[in-house]
Amino acid sequence: MSDAILALETVTKSFGHGSAVVHAARAISFSLHAGRALALVGESGSGKTTCARMAMREYLPTSGRILYKGRPVEAANSAEIARYRRSVQMIFQDPFASLNPAHTIAHHLRRPLKLHRPDIKGAEIDATVRELLQRVRLDPDLVAPRYPHELSGGQRQRVNIARALAVRPEVIVADEPTSMLDVSVRLGVLNLLNEMKQEMNLGLLYITHDIATARYVAEDIAVMYAGQIVEWGSTARVIDNPLHPYTRLLLSAVPDPDVRFEDPKARLRPDEVEDIRRRSAAAQDNIVEAEPEHFMRMI
Numbered sequence: 001m002s003d004a005i006l007a008l009e010t011v012t013k014s015f016g017h018g019s020a021v022v023h024a025a026r027a028i029s030f031s032l033h034a035g036r037a038l039a040l041v042g043e044s045g046s047g048k049t050t051c052a053r054m055a056m057r058e059y060l061p062t063s064g065r066i067l068y069k070g071r072p073v074e075a076a077n078s079a080e081i082a083r084y085r086r087s088v089q090m091i092f093q094d095p096f097a098s099l100n101p102a103h104t105i106a107h108h109l110r111r112p113l114k115l116h117r118p119d120i121k122g123a124e125i126d127a128t129v130r131e132l133l134q135r136v137r138l139d140p141d142l143v144a145p146r147y148p149h150e151l152s153g154g155q156r157q158r159v160n161i162a163r164a165l166a167v168r169p170e171v172i173v174a175d176e177p178t179s180m181l182d183v184s185v186r187l188g189v190l191n192l193l194n195e196m197k198q199e200m201n202l203g204l205l206y207i208t209h210d211i212a213t214a215r216y217v218a219e220d221i222a223v224m225y226a227g228q229i230v231e232w233g234s235t236a237r238v239i240d241n242p243l244h245p246y247t248r249l250l251l252s253a254v255p256d257p258d259v260r261f262e263d264p265k266a267r268l269r270p271d272e273v274e275d276i277r278r279r280s281a282a283a284q285d286n287i288v289e290a291e292p293e294h295f296m297r298m299i
């Protein structure tokens with residue numbers, strides 16, 4: 001599809017040098033489209049956050065290109081970079097760390113409006129704060145005057161979503177947005193992200209170790225293993241008919257980022273895990289040098 005808002009084209013990111021080099025992302029290609037979500041799934045260390053940080057321009061790729069509306073970001077001037085930064089907003093894992101305990105929720109939402117929305121002034125700012133809170137299904141009268149510690153984790157994450165929406169982004173990058181929340185409120189936050197995607201025509205990059213949750217937000221899934229995308233497809237196809245052994249491993253693993261697959265709490269036996277890892281690594285060796293198009297055909 002050529003109407004991508006944001007596209008990573010054969011992007012690679014390495015850290016360190018020589019024998020200590022870590023290939024965190026290798027030949028990664030994906031694009032984000034208005035009103036659609038891509039779930040990037042994989043275990044801890046597979047390279048998901050590195051991809052998110054490249055999409056945010058916090059990390060520059062070692063090689064490859066990032067395109068914003070078809071134009072390479074590297075060639076952008078400072079005004080275009082500023083527009084890009086506004087256009088691509090991030091929601092982090094820890095809903096508390098990203099809010100300042102000394103300020104009210106209203107303050108957190110007024111700030112981006114004052115900085116990035118010259119079209120609204122004075123009383124309009126407070127009206128927009130109310131609108132934003134309503135949009136994320138929070139009661140403005142109750143929530144606007146509160147401090148972050150007075151809200152639940154789920155409410156705080158909704159405030160973070162409202163803050164990201166304040167600058168009218170085109171893309172939201174949500175890195176494990178529910179993994180630090182109570183299980184009981186996770187689905188509500190995922191449903192909210194899904195509604196925002198549809199209502200505001202946002203492109204969404206949803207990053208998770210828990211492949212099953214992709215069903216609630218994402219049209220497509222890309223599965224990452226050791227810095228590479230090893231399987232890609234529609235969410236229903238990947239979950240119902242996973243082709244790659246590593247995807248099967250993810251589907252059978254417990255949804256807890258702190259539990260490694262070798263952990264006895266994971267449902268697979270250690271010998272099964274070892275076998276799948278070996279086959280994943282072998283499959284990966286075969287595709288390392290392949291062009292993305294060729295790789296897509298292989299999976």
Ligand SMILES: Nc1ncnc2c1ncn2[C@@H]1O[C@H](COP(=O)(O)OP(=O)(O)OP(=O)(O)O)[C@@H](O)[C@H]1O
Pocket residue numbers: 015016022023024042043044045046047048049050051209
């Ligand atoms: N700034 C950095 N310097 C050196 N190595 C890094 C850096 N950032 C990430 N890495 C390494 O790159 C690899 C991929 O890490 P990344 O954080 O992208 O994975 P992840 O799938 O997002 O994992 P997690 O869910 O734990 O964040 C890991 O081996 C990690 O140690």
